[in-house]
Amino acid sequence: MVVVPLSQSTKENGVTVRAHEIESTNWTRVAAAGAIVAGGLLLLTGWRRAGLITAASGTVVTLLDQQDTVRTWWTHIPGFIDDFQRMLAQVEGTVQDIDAKRESLRQILSKRTSA
Numbered sequence: 001m002v003v004v005p006l007s008q009s010t011k012e013n014g015v016t017v018r019a020h021e022i023e024s025t026n027w028t029r030v031a032a033a034g035a036i037v038a039g040g041l042l043l044l045t046g047w048r049r050a051g052l053i054t055a056a057s058g059t060v061v062t063l064l065d066q067q068d069t070v071r072t073w074w075t076h077i078p079g080f081i082d083d084f085q086r087m088l089a090q091v092e093g094t095v096q097d098i099d100a101k102r103e104s105l106r107q108i109l110s111k112r113t114s115a
Helices: 029-043 048-065 068-115
Strands: 009-011 015-017
Touching: 029 048, 048 068
Parallel strands: none
Antiparallel strands: 009 015
């Protein structure tokens, strides 16, 4: 009689399946995803308050499950804000340059049409 441990791989239809992989479903993620999807469906069907509450609860469960990711983002947010402020300053400078050029072009064209 041969005894095969459950952690050994078995082949079914050419696919290798391990027993510990089947049982390792992360139910927290499943619940969070289900709540977010249900909240979205409730919002689409017109149940605003229930949809927002359901989606918010799914988001909270996701954030609780992904605490390390949230901490990493939290430490990087100031850098993102600084980068965004620099980009906005560059856009503002470009818009001011374009405005100045537009004004000078308008003055040149108004002198030529009046002359």
